[in-house]
Amino acid sequence: MSRLEIYSPEGLRVDGRRWNELRRLECSINTHANASDGSSYLEQGNNKIITLVNGPQEPKLRSQTNVTKAVLSIAVNITRFSKTERSKSSHRNERRVLEMQTALARTFEKNILLHLYPRTQIDIQIHVLQQDGGLMGSLINGITLALIDAGIAIYDYISGVSIGLYDTTPLLDLNTVEESAMSSVTLGVMGRSEKLSLLLVEDKLPLDTMESVLAIGIAGSHRIRELMDKELRKHGEKRLANISSNQ
Amino acid sequence: MVMSLTEKRYLQESLLSKPPVRPDGRNAEQFRPIEIFTDFLPTSNGSSKIVASDGTECVVSVKCKVVDHAIEKDLIVVDVDIAGRRDDSPLVQEISSILNRVLLLQTDQEQLRLTKKYSFKLYIDVLVLSSYSHPLTLISFAIYSALNCTQLPTLISSKDDLDVAELPTFHDYDMTELNIAVPIMFTLAICGQNVIVDPASSESDVASNGILVTWYNDKVAAPVRTIGLNEEYTRGINPQSLADSIQLIEALAPKVLGALDS
Amino acid sequence: MNITDRRRILGPANAKPLVFDKSMGPAQRGESEEVSSETGNDAMYIENGIVGNSNGSSYLEVKSRINDKNCTLLLTSVYGPRPSRGAFNAKATLSVQFREVTLEKIPAGQLREVCTFLTNIFNAVVNLERYPKSGIDIFLSLIHSSSGPQDYELESIITTCVNGITLAFVDAGIEILDTVSAGMYKKNITAFMKNGTEVVGFWKDDDDNSASEGIMDIVEKCKEHYLQNRKTMIEYMIRSSKSSN
Numbered sequence: 001m002s003r004l005e006i007y008s009p010e011g012l013r014v015d016g017r018r019w020n021e022l023r024r025l026e027c028s029i030n031t032h033a034n035a036s037d038g039s040s041y042l043e044q045g046n047n048k049i050i051t052l053v054n055g056p057q058e059p060k061l062r063s064q065t066n067v068t069k070a071v072l073s074i075a076v077n078i079t080r081f082s083k084t085e086r087s088k089s090s091h092r093n094e095r096r097v098l099e100m101q102t103a104l105a106r107t108f109e110k111n112i113l114l115h116l117y118p119r120t121q122i123d124i125q126i127h128v129l130q131q132d133g134g135l136m137g138s139l140i141n142g143i144t145l146a147l148i149d150a151g152i153a154i155y156d157y158i159s160g161v162s163i164g165l166y167d168t169t170p171l172l173d174l175n176t177v178e179e180s181a182m183s184s185v186t187l188g189v190m191g192r193s194e195k196l197s198l199l200l201v202e203d204k205l206p207l208d209t210m211e212s213v214l215a216i217g218i219a220g221s222h223r224i225r226e227l228m229d230k231e232l233r234k235h236g237e238k239r240l241a242n243i244s245s246n247q
Numbered sequence: 248m249v250m251s252l253t254e255k256r257y258l259q260e261s262l263l264s265k266p267p268v269r270p271d272g273r274n275a276e277q278f279r280p281i282e283i284f285t286d287f288l289p290t291s292n293g294s295s296k297i298v299a300s301d302g303t304e305c306v307v308s309v310k311c312k313v314v315d316h317a318i319e320k321d322l323i324v325v326d327v328d329i330a331g332r333r334d335d336s337p338l339v340q341e342i343s344s345i346l347n348r349v350l351l352l353q354t355d356q357e358q359l360r361l362t363k364k365y366s367f368k369l370y371i372d373v374l375v376l377s378s379y380s381h382p383l384t385l386i387s388f389a390i391y392s393a394l395n396c397t398q399l400p401t402l403i404s405s406k407d408d409l410d411v412a413e414l415p416t417f418h419d420y421d422m423t424e425l426n427i428a429v430p431i432m433f434t435l436a437i438c439g440q441n442v443i444v445d446p447a448s449s450e451s452d453v454a455s456n457g458i459l460v461t462w463y464n465d466k467v468a469a470p471v472r473t474i475g476l477n478e479e480y481t482r483g484i485n486p487q488s489l490a491d492s493i494q495l496i497e498a499l500a501p502k503v504l505g506a507l508d509s
Numbered sequence: 510m511n512i513t514d515r516r517r518i519l520g521p522a523n524a525k526p527l528v529f530d531k532s533m534g535p536a537q538r539g540e541s542e543e544v545s546s547e548t549g550n551d552a553m554y555i556e557n558g559i560v561g562n563s564n565g566s567s568y569l570e571v572k573s574r575i576n577d578k579n580c581t582l583l584l585t586s587v588y589g590p591r592p593s594r595g596a597f598n599a600k601a602t603l604s605v606q607f608r609e610v611t612l613e614k615i616p617a618g619q620l621r622e623v624c625t626f627l628t629n630i631f632n633a634v635v636n637l638e639r640y641p642k643s644g645i646d647i648f649l650s651l652i653h654s655s656s657g658p659q660d661y662e663l664e665s666i667i668t669t670c671v672n673g674i675t676l677a678f679v680d681a682g683i684e685i686l687d688t689v690s691a692g693m694y695k696k697n698i699t700a701f702m703k704n705g706t707e708v709v710g711f712w713k714d715d716d717d718n719s720a721s722e723g724i725m726d727i728v729e730k731c732k733e734h735y736l737q738n739r740k741t742m743i744e745y746m747i748r749s750s751k752s753s754n
Contacts, residue, residue, distance in 0.1 A: 034302025035377035048288070050376065080326065081308035081372045084290045090326075090334065125330060127376060129306065130290055341625050344618025456633070458711070469696070471713040471724075475629030479600065482633050483707030486699075486728045493724050 006181050007166045014177050022161070022173045022220055025227050027141070029149040029235055036125075038150020042142040045175055046132030051142035053150040056120035070117035074105045074124045076139065082131045104139060107188050107198045113153040122152065133176040134162035136186045136200060145228060156191030159224040160198065163187065163217040165205055170213045172220045185213055189221035250449065259453040259480065262438040270449055276499055278445045281388070283507070285396040293397030293425070297389040301447060304376040305385050307393040309369055313415060316366040322359045323350045324368070325390075329375040329382065342383055345459075345470065346373075346390070349430050353463050358427045362408045365415050367399055379448040380434075381476060383459065387432040392507055394429045398422035430463035431504070435492045436476055437484050442492045444499065451476040456484045458492045462500040467493050553672075553738070555745045557680040560586040563648075565681020569673045571665065581665055582652040584610075585673035587681045590643035601640035603628055607649045607670075614660045623663070627670055630700050630710035634675075636684035645683065647674055667712060668693045671700050672738055679746060690742060692734030699731035 004014055011018055023045030031050070032039035038053035059065050078091040091097050104124075112122070124146065126139055140160030147154055164174045164184040174184055183205050188198030196214075205213070250258070261268040267275050279300045288294035293309035316322065327343040328334070350371070359367045371390060375382050400417035408415070436446035436454035446454060457476040461468045471493070475481055552572045560566035563586035573579035590601055605624045609615060627647075635645065649670055656662035671691035678685050687702040689709060700710035708728070 032302065032304065032376065034300075035304060046289070052376070077328070077330065077374075079306075079308070079328070079372060079374055081288070081291055081310055081370075086310045086312070086370050086372075090328070092334070127306075127330070127374065129308075129374075130288055337621055337625055340618050340621040344616070344622055347618065456629075456709075469714050471711065472626065473629060473708075473711045475625065475632060478602065478632050481629060483702050483709040485706070486708050486725065489708060489711055489728065490723075490725050 004177060004181075006178060007169060007171065013171060015175060017173075019169055019171050020216055020219070022223060023175065025141075025224060027145055027228060027231050029145050029232065036146075036150075038146045038148070038152070040142050040145035040149060042138060042145065044134070044138040044141065045173070046130055047128070047135060047138040048130040049138050049142045050127045050129065051139075051146040052125040052127075053122065053143075053146040053152070054125070055122035055150070056117040056152070057123070059119075059121040064121060065119050068118055069114035070112070070120045070122050072105055072109055072112065072114065072122050072124070074101050074108070074126070074143075076101050076104070076126045076128070078128045078131065082128050100136060100139070103136070103198065103200060104143065107140065107158065108143060108147070110197060111154050111156070111158055111190070112147065113155065116153055131176075133174045133179040134184075134186070137161045137173075137188075140188050140198065141224060141228060145232070148232060156193070157225045157228065158188045158190060158197055159221040159228065160186060160188045161217055161220045161224060163213050163220070165209055165213055168209060170209070170216045172216050185217065187214070187217040187221055189218055189225070191225065192222060194218055250452065255453050255480075258449060259438070262441065262443070262450065262453065265441065267438060267441040267443055269443065269447075271447065275441060275443045276495055278503070279447070281385070283388070283392050285392050292399060293393045293395075295389050295393035295396065297385050297392070299385055301379050303378045303380065303382060303385055305378075305382065305389045306374045306376065307386070307389040308372045308374075309393050309397045310372070311367045311369055311397075311399055313361065313365050314368045315364060316360070317364070319366075319368060321351055322356050322366055322368050323347075323354060323371065325350060325371045325373065327373045327375070327386070329378060331377075342386065343373075345383070345432075346371075346386070349432070349461060349470065350390075353430045353461075353468060354427050358425070361402055361415055362404075362406050364408050364412075369394075369397075380446055380451050381457065381474070383432055384434050384445060387430070388503075388507060391429045391431050394425060394427065395508070397425040399425050428464055430461050430468060431500070431507075433460045433462065433496055433500070434458070434474065434476075435460065435495070437488045437492070440485065440488065442488055442495055444495065446476065453477070453480050455480060455482040458489065460492060460496045462496060462504075465501070467496060551737075553741050555676060555742065557676060557749060559584065563588050563677075563681075565677045565679070565683070567673050567676035567680055569669055569676070571669050579656050579662075579665070581654045581669045583666070583669045583673045584650040584652060585670070585677040586648045586650075587645065587674075587677045587683065588648070589645035589681075590640040590683065591646075592642060593644040597642060599641050600637040601635070601643045601645050603631055603635060603637070603645050603647065605631070605647045605649065605674075608651070610650045610652050614654075615663065615666075619663065623667055623670070626667070626710060626712060627674065630671060630689065631674060631678075633709045634685050634687065634689045634702060635678065636686060639684050647677070649673065664693055664696050664698055664712070664714065667691065667698050668734075668738075671698075671710070672742060676742060676746075688739055688743060690735050690739040692731035692736075692738060694727055694730035694734060697727045697731060699728050699735065701732060701735045705732045705735060 025044050027042045029040045031041040036052035036054050040051045042049045080087050137160030144158050162174050162184050164171045164182040166182050183203030186200040190197050282298045284296045291308040292311050296306045298304045325346040401421040401423045403418050404416045435458045436443050437456045454476045457474045459474050554570035556568045559568050566586040569583045571581045605627045607620050607624050654661045668691045675689050689702045691700040696714045698712040
């Protein structure tokens, strides 16, 4: 790892990006129309993520019913083949994955208008087909898109991105190589505001650099929101055109 | 989809009639349209995604690893993960056991031989995103197309490494196509005297019995066996139906393979 | 009674233990009997009603006449119909559980395949409508299985399982549509009912010898074995019912 030049004096990273550049982000919604109520497929760099939303539906177990609001459950399935080297364990019930699920559930419980759907359950299934750093941010973006496709009421987009700190330079949207070389933070930003609905710090980070890290993170998240919004509008127009041409 | 008793009865009777009337208007020997995408995972040696028209979807990835074949005898391992089902549920265990055995027994392991000491070991991971009817047919189609597009690194060191011990080294970017014959499997439903291929979930719910037929090297191979498609309507079948289903597969399989290869 | 019970307050030192009258032992059901088919290569020993707390049970010993080493010993017990909890079910649900009591030789996945195969056969055979809201559990305990060069022969085990379950159902008095039995030919198994006119289960495994044979020939060969097995089973049942009367 140490042989690689993470950030060159000319200001270029391992994959040729500058410090404030995002990876390629492509997304589509309604990809699994027959299998779920809402679905999305997201490619953020080399992350490939399928998100399926089922619900609001009747809870399978009566004990899980909440009379005042919907119950949200999130299952993250990181496939064995998602990394370059095939992993031996199935990642299910792994502590890291369970923590990710809880963090995601807490983030989205505050964003979905759960009180509109009492006595129901909303199931979110995420399958990670390929991962290349900044997984948590991609999961957030995938869920946001799938929830919008499912037509579930949410307050605003949440867009997620990871930011690393290389010496004193913040680097936006890390890949695996960068992620293993420096400490990083994952943000979930509400819409166009500067409100954070998720701030995940798993490494040590000097407090005085936090401001610049957050600033570039929020700017990056806003850019991701724009990209997702553009795709959604395009999709919406296509569907509208389909409806009107069928009439 | 949950059907009422009356709906089931109606469906059963229409499937029993000669020729069978299927709810989606198919012939007895007609498949539902399927879409296959291959080679979409750059970190895997081979990959495929198959989507059936009812939303059943299955992703297969093939990854390889160099192993000493004196230590590891089984050079193909299949791992099945069906979303919404536990790893120790009967269906998952049964499917992965059948696939492991079929692929190990039928495929020619010599093709994975690298040098005199080392071989490629193939890890086939199956992820079923959503399934409505018995997913075995789709899984086997997906494995077939994934293995057929699998690219393995090209060896540049010598093949004989018994005298001079050396680790196999590979070309930087050249890949060799994996060339092995892969068995495919069909599930058929039997309704009275009729045999129908690719039963949809509603048809499986009222079928008298199901049959699993394996096709390998241009002929029907083992395992062939009856499988339960439902608990309620399972009945004994006429021995002739067994022969009928084998005949049907013998007629159909070459066409299916032709479609998968194209 | 010499061990002092520390967990309870003891009675006076001269207290005598409570002794009940010796009751009659449970009536002996199903006398043991050596039944062997006159034709064919297998000798079958059947005994019903061995497991006392089950609703019905059977013990089968199948030995090959040609090779002493080929031998399968299987104990089957049936529990039920017993009430099942949860949602209403118009029909009984069957479950088959397979366990190797002595040496565990068979991979878990294959056992699972066998269990679902057997469940499917008996779903078609047991008159499940007769027992709503209930569950019937079948427990198979394989005591011993050996087959010449191999550690075990799955095919002969499956055949024995089918026959054993049928006998246990008869012992339990659970309604079945017919005396189902299985026949084996090389590595093919066919389970028949209704005098061989209906197939309830078919299992063909890897076997180069029978690859060229047509499926109807295989079924026909299995049928011969089925008829022998069924005859042996029925003979035993008639004899045991006579002796218990």
